[in-house]
Amino acid sequence: MKILFGGAAGEVTGSKHLVTFNGKKILLDCGMFQGHRKESEEKNKHFFWDPKEIDAVVLSHAHMDHSGILPFLYKEGYRGPIYCTHATRDLCAYMLADSAYIQEREVEWMKEKKKFKEGEDMEPLYGIEEAEAVMKQFVSMDYEKEFIVEDGVAVSFHDAGHILGSALVHIVFHDAKENKYLKFCFTGDLGRRGLPILRDPQPIPETEYLITETTYGNRLHASIQTIEEDLAAVVNQVAEAGGKLIIPAFALERTQEIVYHLNLLQKQNMIPDIPVYVDSPLAGNVTEVFRRHMECFDKKTQEEFSNQGDNPFGFGMLKYTRSVEDSKSLNEKSGPMIIVAASGMCEHGRVLHHLKNNLEDPKNVVLIVGYQAENTLGRKLVNGQKEVNIFGEAYQVRASVYVMDAFSGHADRSDLLDYISHVKGIKKIFLVHGEQTQLEAFKGALAENNYNDVYIPKYGEEVEIPFE
Ligand SMILES: [Zn+2]
Structure with a gap:
């Protein structure tokens, strides 16, 4: 199994990671990079893979930095399923349409004020049409019910307690030839205990390889x-x-x-x-x-x-x-x-x-x-x-x-450490979705808690994960 960190690696926004297994390509999240205009445009238009070759998308939650360029993925030719929870699907219908509307208005405004430089692309990343069309590819699932995405790839969603519909994505890969299993989890964004309305983050099944967010890897929040x-x-x-x-x-x-x-x-x-x-x-x-x-x-x-x-x-x-x-x-x-x-x-x-x-x-x-x-x-x-x-x-x-x-809807340092300490079977942890200082500091905090195999992937880096 291989994983390519195609966004939110060494930074906070633009979450997307491509898993390759058994010749199949599964994209975890398809988030928008948010920052200065030029850098955003470059990063949002660049994938490290051909969108037409992806077999499935699995989406952790409806925030724009996790779901925001799904309509662009559609525009570039992706027509496969997008798995998420029921609430995430319904939220995306409004959030993506709103994002398209804002982009269309911004382009109009820039044309009117003659803000575009020569040679610059005067089109929005996507419009309402793509935002509506991509919704037909959504397949929504219950929490805690395993479903098969591809041969040998079983996914289940567990409440991340971050926003409505947010999920920790747990995946069990099965290598049929060797009859070996690999247990993997991607946190998306992890919430906190005691947030109003939402349930607390749920425990996940045994996980050998964990990709976790670290937005507040070096911070403690005020009490709820x-x-x-x-x-x-x-x-x-x-x-x-x-x-x-x-x-x-x-x-x-x-x-x-x-x-x-x-x-x-x-x-x-x-x-x-x-x-x-x-x-x-x-x-x-x-x-x-x-x-x-x-x-x-x-x-x-x-x-x-x-x-x-x-x-x-x-x-x-x-x-x-x-x-x-x-x-x-x-x-x-x-x-x-x-x-x-x-x-x-x-x-x-x-x-x-x-x-x-x-x-x-x-x-x-x-x-x-x-x-x-x-x-x-x-x-x-x-x-x-x-x-x-x-x-x-x-x-x-x-x-x-x-x-x-x-x-704040994000786990802070002590919430993250506490959550990870309850996950059984961890062999290696990948840290994403954090500024460099938060990533390094959280790596240090994990080392103090005897997690020694912790890796901070770079933007665009691909890592091989072995079955053992
Ligand atoms: Zn989020």
Whole structure:
């Protein structure tokens, strides 16, 4: 068996790894590289293999950096099955269409502003047409039920507890000639225990070769336990001042988590009944997918759903705004109110309008609940910058800016070590999906725990894995 690390090797985004066994090619994830425009375009258009020669795709979860270039794989000629969980399939239908829409709009905008240089490709990576067409190839499976992808390749999904539908991909390869087995697992992204809505990461069967993510291989998160108190304090500050609370959040998972917590806080009378607006059409669609997939919820959330038809994502004072007019009308309304809007890093989307209109008023609060990459507007706010540029104009930051990093959906160093310590039979570990410093530091942490055969593959490197 051979594995080629074709993305998220030595970096975080663009997850894709090609397994070759018995003459068959199986692609694990087909994620989008996200970074500077030129590098992204080069990496996203380059595969280390011919898409037409792939026999099957197995997808860990619906985040763009794991699934985002499936429509491009289709465009390049792939017509085989794409295996994933039921919830991942339904999420991908919205996420991929949204990604296509954003790309088409961006290309239009760049043409209009004459931003393209001579000789540059003026086409999006893919459009709505490909995003819709590729969905017909999805084959969705239950958790914990083994299925055969190719002769001698048995796959099972185990809940990764990271986002709705996320899976650890466990594969048993069978060499019929020698009658030997090779047990293998790819984590995709590993979640954390105690995250709201989701189940905790499930244990996996015996695994000799493990490919694991290391996004936070050298970090410890703040505790999940104080989320509600901390969130209540912020909401109460805004309610008393009559201001607006702006929460930039990704449409998938973080938005539903925030809504879920706000609902609980209102039910427990820890915050007053002030209106909550989820200002994102995509978040509205994604929330519908959540409602359809109760099988992915933890026990507590399932009970809340079945209690007299209570719906934790649609409580009393909550409104999902879809049209641009509704979104704009929030400006004229006076506070107190809570607005949850994308994008999560304040780089595009409706949240920019809300920030522009509300940053200069000291009654208002911006609450940062997700990772903010360098050079993003979100990072500038986190860094306490007093003046920021939005749509080319300068704005004074007079609103309070708070950061809550306990919301992370990724395992931190101790979660990763704890999870790995419960996996039986490990012979070798491959570290992917982390910045170089996180990868090296986590390799060191594993060595301290007596895992000595740990390898950090390079981008494009192929490694032979022996049957023993
Ligand atoms: Zn993810």
